[in-house]
Amino acid sequence: MTTLLEARGIAKDFRGIRALSEVDLTVEEGERVGLIGPNGAGKTTLFNCLSGVLQPNRGQVMFDGADIGNLAVNRRALLGIGRTFQRLELFNDSTVREHLLIAERVRLGTGSMWKDLLGLGRPTSDEIKVCDELLDLLGLGEIRDEPIEALSLGQGRLVEVGRALVTRPRLLLLDEPSSGLDREETATLARTLRDVQEQQGFAILLVEHDVELVADFTERTYVLDFGQLLASGTTDEVLADPAVRRAYLGDADLT
Amino acid sequence: MLIAANVGEDVFRAVLQGTPPGAVFALIALGFVLTYKTSGVFNLAFGAQAYVSAAMYFKAKVEWEWPTFWAFFISVILLAPAIGLLLERIIFRHLRTAPAVAKLVVAIGLTVAIPALFELLAGFEAVAGQTPQGILPDGASVFYDPFGVYPWSRNELAQLLVAVTAMLLLGAMFRYSSIGLSMRAVVESPRLAELAGVNSNRVSSLAWGISSLFAGLSGVLIAPRFNTLAAPDFFNIMVVAIAAAAIGKLVSLPWAVVGGLGLGITISLFTTFLPRWSDDLSWLRPFQENLTPSLPFVVLFGIMVLWPGIRQSIDSTDPLSGVDPPPPGLASSARSKRLTNVTRVTAILIIGICAFWVFAKADVGWMFLVTQAVIMSTIFLSITVITGFAGQISLCQASFAAMGGFAVFQLADRWDIPVLLGALIGAAIAAAVGALLALPILRLGGVWFAIATLAFAFFFDSVMIKFSWVGGGDTSLLQGTRVDRPDMFGIDFNNDKSFLLLVIVVFIIASFLVVRVREGTVGRTLQALRGSEVAAESIGISPVRVRVTAFALSAAIAGLGGSLLTIQQENVNYAGNFAPFAGLFWTVLVVTLSARTVEGAVMAGVSFGLFERAVLRNVFQLSGKWRFVLFGLAASQYARHPEGILEYGKGRSFGRLDALLDRWDPRSSRSGDESSSESEEPTVDGDSAADVDGAKTGGTR
Ligand SMILES: Nc1ncnc2c1ncn2[C@@H]1O[C@H](COP(=O)(O)OP(=O)(O)OP(=O)(O)O)[C@@H](O)[C@H]1O
Numbered sequence: 001m002t003t004l005l006e007a008r009g010i011a012k013d014f015r016g017i018r019a020l021s022e023v024d025l026t027v028e029e030g031e032r033v034g035l036i037g038p039n040g041a042g043k044t045t046l047f048n049c050l051s052g053v054l055q056p057n058r059g060q061v062m063f064d065g066a067d068i069g070n071l072a073v074n075r076r077a078l079l080g081i082g083r084t085f086q087r088l089e090l091f092n093d094s095t096v097r098e099h100l101l102i103a104e105r106v107r108l109g110t111g112s113m114w115k116d117l118l119g120l121g122r123p124t125s126d127e128i129k130v131c132d133e134l135l136d137l138l139g140l141g142e143i144r145d146e147p148i149e150a151l152s153l154g155q156g157r158l159v160e161v162g163r164a165l166v167t168r169p170r171l172l173l174l175d176e177p178s179s180g181l182d183r184e185e186t187a188t189l190a191r192t193l194r195d196v197q198e199q200q201g202f203a204i205l206l207v208e209h210d211v212e213l214v215a216d217f218t219e220r221t222y223v224l225d226f227g228q229l230l231a232s233g234t235t236d237e238v239l240a241d242p243a244v245r246r247a248y249l250g251d252a253d254l255t
Numbered sequence: 256m257l258i259a260a261n262v263g264e265d266v267f268r269a270v271l272q273g274t275p276p277g278a279v280f281a282l283i284a285l286g287f288v289l290t291y292k293t294s295g296v297f298n299l300a301f302g303a304q305a306y307v308s309a310a311m312y313f314k315a316k317v318e319w320e321w322p323t324f325w326a327f328f329i330s331v332i333l334l335a336p337a338i339g340l341l342l343e344r345i346i347f348r349h350l351r352t353a354p355a356v357a358k359l360v361v362a363i364g365l366t367v368a369i370p371a372l373f374e375l376l377a378g379f380e381a382v383a384g385q386t387p388q389g390i391l392p393d394g395a396s397v398f399y400d401p402f403g404v405y406p407w408s409r410n411e412l413a414q415l416l417v418a419v420t421a422m423l424l425l426g427a428m429f430r431y432s433s434i435g436l437s438m439r440a441v442v443e444s445p446r447l448a449e450l451a452g453v454n455s456n457r458v459s460s461l462a463w464g465i466s467s468l469f470a471g472l473s474g475v476l477i478a479p480r481f482n483t484l485a486a487p488d489f490f491n492i493m494v495v496a497i498a499a500a501a502i503g504k505l506v507s508l509p510w511a512v513v514g515g516l517g518l519g520i521t522i523s524l525f526t527t528f529l530p531r532w533s534d535d536l537s538w539l540r541p542f543q544e545n546l547t548p549s550l551p552f553v554v555l556f557g558i559m560v561l562w563p564g565i566r567q568s569i570d571s572t573d574p575l576s577g578v579d580p581p582p583p584g585l586a587s588s589a590r591s592k593r594l595t596n597v598t599r600v601t602a603i604l605i606i607g608i609c610a611f612w613v614f615a616k617a618d619v620g621w622m623f624l625v626t627q628a629v630i631m632s633t634i635f636l637s638i639t640v641i642t643g644f645a646g647q648i649s650l651c652q653a654s655f656a657a658m659g660g661f662a663v664f665q666l667a668d669r670w671d672i673p674v675l676l677g678a679l680i681g682a683a684i685a686a687a688v689g690a691l692l693a694l695p696i697l698r699l700g701g702v703w704f705a706i707a708t709l710a711f712a713f714f715f716d717s718v719m720i721k722f723s724w725v726g727g728g729d730t731s732l733l734q735g736t737r738v739d740r741p742d743m744f745g746i747d748f749n750n751d752k753s754f755l756l757l758v759i760v761v762f763i764i765a766s767f768l769v770v771r772v773r774e775g776t777v778g779r780t781l782q783a784l785r786g787s788e789v790a791a792e793s794i795g796i797s798p799v800r801v802r803v804t805a806f807a808l809s810a811a812i813a814g815l816g817g818s819l820l821t822i823q824q825e826n827v828n829y830a831g832n833f834a835p836f837a838g839l840f841w842t843v844l845v846v847t848l849s850a851r852t853v854e855g856a857v858m859a860g861v862s863f864g865l866f867e868r869a870v871l872r873n874v875f876q877l878s879g880k881w882r883f884v885l886f887g888l889a890a891s892q893y894a895r896h897p898e899g900i901l902e903y904g905k906g907r908s909f910g911r912l913d914a915l916l917d918r919w920d921p922r923s924s925r926s927g928d929e930s931s932s933e934s935e936e937p938t939v940d941g942d943s944a945a946d947v948d949g950a951k952t953g954g955t956r
């Protein structure tokens with residue numbers, strides 16, 4: 001396997017508050033990796049540094065062998081880093097399907113103002129087909145024409161996942177996809193993700209509080225605590241580590 | 256030696272000359288920072304408030320012949336803070352969590368409404384054309400010359416002393432009174448102060464009271480600088496104050512003072528030295544004549560463009576800002592297909608009847624107004640694009656329109672180019688300028704974008720139009736050279752009816768294209784960006800590129816509309832049509848009615864062209880100024896109904912109609928339409944997400 005993402009010595013301060021200090025992390029091609037840690041550990045901050053939303057104070061982000069530290073969010077997205085957001089970031093005034101359609105159009109890169117003016121800017125039937133297939137896969141087919149405001153939190157999360165998947169990412173960053181979902185929805189999501197991933201072969205970096213999901217879904221796991229890497233290794237090893245259990249799980253609530 | 260000594264003396268003189276107005280600028284800048292930090296409002300309306308106090312003072316003094324003290328008391332001590340407190344209490348307190356851009360729109364509305372409202376209520380017409388007096392007798396004619404370099408007039412001394420005293424009092428209040436301490440805490444970190452139990456309502460009332468008092472005080476002090484009392488001059492002062500506040504990155508009170516004084520002195524340095532340099536360097540001359548009045552705008556623009564740190568500094572000065580939930584998204588309205596169809600049919604019927612009436616019956620006056628309404632609708636489509644689609648407030652649409660108008664004139668005048676071709680070229684020029692302007696300022700983000708466009712509008716107003724290759728200088732164009740209408744396809748467009756037909760066709764084509772853009776890649780990309788910038792970027796959208804496109808398109812439409820207006824009036828008529836204040840009113844009008852739809856642009860155009868004559872004068876026998884008041888105040892609804900009152904009202908009144916149609920329509924499936932008829936105030940994602948976040952802070956699950 002080749003290394004897809006490699007972050008070296010990422011550090012991020014917020015006005016003197018250290019959110020991340022010297023974090024190293026790698027994701028291999030096609031791998032499923034977990035990232036866990038208590039609230040405020042810096043997981044979202046690390047995601048933001050990887051996807052370009054935040055500029056780390058120190059450290060290097062390599063993607064597919066190239067340094068992407070200076071690239072803007074959208075450039076990184078075009079290279080193949082997709083993500084979802086812990087606090088939902090949806091497009092107001094849009095329907096579910098519109099979220100995916102615009103992502104597909106951007107991926108194809110075929111839009112321009114001149115085409116719009118000529119009346120060629122509407123979604124093509126191919127685009128609609130691609131998006132509808134994915135929506136069906138995610139179980140959102142029924143509500144694809146609903147305005148986004150009418151959706152539940154869990155459905156919103158699925159829309160975010162769908163939107164990210166349309167971009168055909170090589171690495172998908174998922175920030176707590178199961179929060180707001182019930183047990184059944186979580187299981188469906190995990191199954192769907194695995195299906196799509198097997199088809200398309202992208203890698204996943206998963207931030208999750210639901211330890212069961214992490215144990216079930218990921219091969220390797222990193223543990224962050226107060227911005228520092230507490231442990232890393234195969235998921236089973238890490239979850240068995242007493243230090244991790246102390247810092248993260250409080251006491252044994254997973255046995 | 257001699258020269259050096261002279262230069263030193265001149266600098267000293269410029270400093271002495273610039274300090275009194277600088278102190279007044281500093282005073283408004285202080286108020287600006289105070290309200291911005293305590294309530295997040297970019298209060299452009301301070302200029303209007305300053306005008307109101309100045310006019311009130313003057314009226315009491317001249318018309319009522321009150322003694323100075325009582326005139327000052329009623330206009331500054333009573334009226335000024337009362338306006339501020341009222342605004343805070345009835346409008347801005349309820350907008351605390353609204354997005355910054357929405358608050359800005361409200362402030363722009365007030366900027367339009369307040370002067371007109373007071374002119375109507377308090378009858379300022381009587382004092383409008385006269386030269387203002389200061390607070391000291393013989394203020395302009397008695398001088399003191401302490402340093403033997405520059406004699407201060409009594410007015411200037413009054414400006415300096417009163418402003419400095421006011422600032423010292425504010426400083427003392429911050430230091431010694433408990434409410435002052437709380438206020439300082441809020442200015443430093445609103446969130447921390449809130450956690451510490453500071454009553455933010457009290458603090459923000461106080462801040463509005465003080466800053467409005469300062470604005471009123473500044474208005475009365477600065478008025479003698481102007482030849483006549485007119486609201487726009489005071490608005491310029493406001494822009495100076497924003498520039499001063501921007502030097503302190505909008506957050507630092509001391510730096511705002513430094514900025515105000517610095518600007519006052521810099522302006523007088525320029526007035527001192529530029530003429531001298533331009534004796535030797537002739538190319539400097541147009542700048543010398545034009546740059547000085549526009550210096551604040553240049554400074555403001557320069558600060559924003561060259562100092563990219565300014566935006567970050569605003570976003571993250573509060574150590575706790577990271578934990579704030581994001582402001583709730585603007586409420587949105589989903590529309591059902593059927594509702595759209597009902598609207599369309601109704602609209603076509605109404606338009607048909609109106610068209611019949613206009614073409615068959617209307618007299619010249621009505622004809623002119625109707626034509627103007629159609630042209631304005633075209634111009635307003637430009638606001639539909641930039642504000643409705645891109646979600647940005649541009650305050651320089653009037654400048655783009657003017658570019659179109661000037662282009663038609665220049666081309667017809669110099670090269671005999673037909674006016675309609677000139678109109679297209681004008682649109683292209685406006686688009687190019689728009690794209691160039693957009694590049695540096697787009698990264699600034701919502702509110703700063705609006706302010707930068709405002710600075711540009713003023714720059715264009717005070718510098719650009721004076722160049723012979725733009726506005727024709729002092730010669731022809733500004734004073735009304737005629738441009739003949741075209742004679743094409745065997746149709747003579749000097750005939751008002753055929754010209755009306757032409758502008759209707761242009762409007763229809765333009766709105767058709769605008770709708771295509773909305774449904775196309777650009778529109779959908781903008782929609783995504785409006786919904787969530789970071790998410791849009793995360794799927795590969797480049798915000799800058801598409802926004803530059805949108806801004807250029809918007810500028811092109813405005814340019815096209817502006818040139819049509821020029822062709823209609825056979826004259827550019829810059830001051831009447833395209834002054835910066837006009838641009839403010841346009842934005843207010845469109846945003847109030849509906850910025851998202853073509854109907855909104857039409858309604859705004861109709862309101863602009865016909866409301867005054869058809870409704871205000873004919874029905875209510877009211878002054879035309881009421882439209883500024885009505886639309887300006889209605890803009891305060893923007894924060895709650897960003898889709899505009901037109902859409903909102905339609906949604907409400909047709910909600911019932913929709914339900915009625917449901918009962919009759921056997922094919923309709925209830926479930927499909929429910930969301931649309933009941934989604935007047937849909938739940939906002941931000942809220943629910945924030946709840947989840949809040950619930951989770953308890954720890955791991
Ligand atoms: N924009 C910001 N400004 C200031 N501080 C911030 C900002 N974003 C995050 N922080 C701080 O950085 C630290 C790490 O936050 P982060 O959101 O990355 O944690 P997390 O691991 O994702 O937590 P959670 O499980 O609650 O999502 C926290 O102390 C947080 O308060």
Ligand SMILES: [Mg+2]
Pocket residue numbers: 043044045086
């Ligand atoms: Mg997080």
